[in-house]
Amino acid sequence: MSQTFRHPEILEIARTDGKVTVEGLADHFGVTLQTIRRDLKDLADAGKLERVHGGAVLPSGTTNIGYEERRWLNQEAKTRMAGVCAARIPNNISLFLNIGTSTEAVAQELIQHKGLMLVTNNMNVANILVQNQDCQIIVTGGHLRRTDGGLIGTIAENSILQFKFDLAVISCSALDQDGDMLDFDVQEVSVSRAIIRQSRKVFLVADHTKFSRSAPAKIASLADVDVLFTDRKLSPQLLAACRGWNTEVVVAESREGI
Amino acid sequence: MSQTFRHPEILEIARTDGKVTVEGLADHFGVTLQTIRRDLKDLADAGKLERVHGGAVLPSGTTNIGYEERRWLNQEAKTRMAGVCAARIPNNISLFLNIGTSTEAVAQELIQHKGLMLVTNNMNVANILVQNQDCQIIVTGGHLRRTDGGLIGTIAENSILQFKFDLAVISCSALDQDGDMLDFDVQEVSVSRAIIRQSRKVFLVADHTKFSRSAPAKIASLADVDVLFTDRKLSPQLLAACRGWNTEVVVAESREGI
DNA sequence: CAAAAATCGAACAAAACCGAACAAAAGTGC
DNA sequence: GCACTTTTGTTCGGTTTTGTTCGATTTTTG
Numbered sequence: 001m002s003q004t005f006r007h008p009e010i011l012e013i014a015r016t017d018g019k020v021t022v023e024g025l026a027d028h029f030g031v032t033l034q035t036i037r038r039d040l041k042d043l044a045d046a047g048k049l050e051r052v053h054g055g056a057v058l059p060s061g062t063t064n065i066g067y068e069e070r071r072w073l074n075q076e077a078k079t080r081m082a083g084v085c086a087a088r089i090p091n092n093i094s095l096f097l098n099i100g101t102s103t104e105a106v107a108q109e110l111i112q113h114k115g116l117m118l119v120t121n122n123m124n125v126a127n128i129l130v131q132n133q134d135c136q137i138i139v140t141g142g143h144l145r146r147t148d149g150g151l152i153g154t155i156a157e158n159s160i161l162q163f164k165f166d167l168a169v170i171s172c173s174a175l176d177q178d179g180d181m182l183d184f185d186v187q188e189v190s191v192s193r194a195i196i197r198q199s200r201k202v203f204l205v206a207d208h209t210k211f212s213r214s215a216p217a218k219i220a221s222l223a224d225v226d227v228l229f230t231d232r233k234l235s236p237q238l239l240a241a242c243r244g245w246n247t248e249v250v251v252a253e254s255r256e257g258i
Numbered sequence: 259m260s261q262t263f264r265h266p267e268i269l270e271i272a273r274t275d276g277k278v279t280v281e282g283l284a285d286h287f288g289v290t291l292q293t294i295r296r297d298l299k300d301l302a303d304a305g306k307l308e309r310v311h312g313g314a315v316l317p318s319g320t321t322n323i324g325y326e327e328r329r330w331l332n333q334e335a336k337t338r339m340a341g342v343c344a345a346r347i348p349n350n351i352s353l354f355l356n357i358g359t360s361t362e363a364v365a366q367e368l369i370q371h372k373g374l375m376l377v378t379n380n381m382n383v384a385n386i387l388v389q390n391q392d393c394q395i396i397v398t399g400g401h402l403r404r405t406d407g408g409l410i411g412t413i414a415e416n417s418i419l420q421f422k423f424d425l426a427v428i429s430c431s432a433l434d435q436d437g438d439m440l441d442f443d444v445q446e447v448s449v450s451r452a453i454i455r456q457s458r459k460v461f462l463v464a465d466h467t468k469f470s471r472s473a474p475a476k477i478a479s480l481a482d483v484d485v486l487f488t489d490r491k492l493s494p495q496l497l498a499a500c501r502g503w504n505t506e507v508v509v510a511e512s513r514e515g516i
Numbered sequence: 517c518a519a520a521a522a523t524c525g526a527a528c529a530a531a532a533c534c535g536a537a538c539a540a541a542a543g544t545g546c
Numbered sequence: 547g548c549a550c551t552t553t554t555g556t557t558c559g560g561t562t563t564t565g566t567t568c569g570a571t572t573t574t575t576g
Binding site: 022033034037041053197 | 532533534535
Binding site for chain 1: 261262263265266267343381386391393395396397398399400401402404413417419431515
């Protein structure tokens with residue numbers, strides 16, 4: 001019966017009931033009031049709950065999160081990568097986040113960041129970071145792709161060219177053994193290239209499933225990326241290549257029992 | 259400035275009922291009248307409610323009315339107007355929908371339309387019409403305004419200037435007796451002007467509450483509008499003026515018992 | 517217009533709740 | 547099994563919230 005056990009369940013209860021009480025939770029888990037207080041403090045510090053006298057409630061402005069949150073449930077790998085990546089993103093910078101569920105996971109982890117000037121061509125990212133009050137959000141224009149909420153095409157590309165970013169966090173559909181980033185949609189490729197061109201620093205977030213896939217259009221090479229965040233060890237030859245390109249590789253490994 | 263379980267729920271009740279009473283809340287929560295008074299004082303100090311004798315109401319200073327609250331205000335009338343308006347929108351055209359709860363209601367009624375090429379600077383409209391598979395959606399860029407999902411600023415304005423629309427459906431914050439369309443936000447005004455300039459035909463959707471409000475910035479005159487959709491009869495002088503401007507007025511009257 | 521009723525806010529005591537500190541228990545790695 | 551870290555339980559002083567009373571103010575009623 002450890003902390004990590006209770007936290008997800010507390011959030012679950014908070015989401016269904018809208019609130020939780022210290023006493024109710026202590027009774028439910030069979031632990032002391034003080035233990036629950038510690039749990040709630042942790043969750044409040046992480047921004048997941050808002051502490052009130054006698055318990056906690058969902059953070060204000062968080063009513064429709066249930067669905068979006070569920071989207072990340074059981075996606076430990078992505079959340080873990082996103083967490084590590086977000087920890088490397090400083091406050092008070094101009095930041096681009098592009099299309100992809102991995103970047104959306106990063107957005108989720110950026111809710112507590114301060115002073116971000118965020119530009120995105122991903123409607124979901126914009127919707128997620130609306131929760132972060134201290135974050136200016138700019139949406140690029142573009143054709144809306146229904147499947148993933150991405151904004152693409154020349155409209156998107158042109159509006160990106162009007163900016164210069166301190167950092168871009170991007171993802172891709174596939175990543176081959178030569179270290180090339182690939183995508184399915186040619187329209188998205190030119191958008192991604194524009195992003196890389198306009199950014200002083202580039203983070204790529206790609207979980208291991210990308211390595212076993214292929215896609216027709218080449219975006220760029222890992223040589224153009226500053227840091228690669230992934231969830232499993234790279235093959236020795238790719239790792240060596242990254243070293244040659246001066247591309248840092250960060251592996252967010254899964255812990256044992258998970 | 260404390261935080262309690264009751265605050266979110268009080269706001270919830272206030273939003274659905276439009277008002278709350280001290281006694282009703284005390285009964286609902288099983289606490290003393292004085293406790294509720296303290297709660298209402300806190301919420302009033304925070305600007306969330308407006309205190310009145312015996313209870314509290316939603317702040318009617320117009321600017322303070324939150325988006326979510328406004329969304330459900332006068333909803334029946336809005337849906338009715340939207341239905342009448344949507345019936346006048348043909349299939350297979352290029353269409354612009356701007357910011358505003360009324361235009362969102364129109365978007366809701368356009369889900370069955372065919373062959374639309376929709377451009378919008380309203381994230382909510384885009385999210386709604388994702389349901390319409392036979393509709394190409396283009397989102398203008400811009401600064402995201404958290405309060406209502408609007409995209410504004412020069413980025414939005416410039417991207418609008420790249421299009422030409424068969425029809426624009428717009429709304430405004432207020433409408434005075436001279437037939438001038440007004441808005442609170444100057445940034446939004448220039449966007450609205452750009453829309454009117456780029457459109458072959460303009461529909462304005464404005465319920466009767468707009469007539470009893472005022473706002474600082476002038477968008478344009480009803481003379482620039484082709485059809486005005488509203489929910490109550492206009493004053494005789496304004497109606498006469500509209501006739502002079504060749505502006506058609508469509509009143510979606512409420513049925514009896516409402 | 518004035519009296520009656522209801523509502524309000526201030527003050528104070530009681531109750532509930534909080535966090536800190538330290539000890540006990542449960543895991544962890546060797 | 548043994549040192550070590552992490553988590554939980556217990557106690558206690560301090561803080562926040564709540565209930566109660568009471569005089570002042572507002573609204574309603576006659």
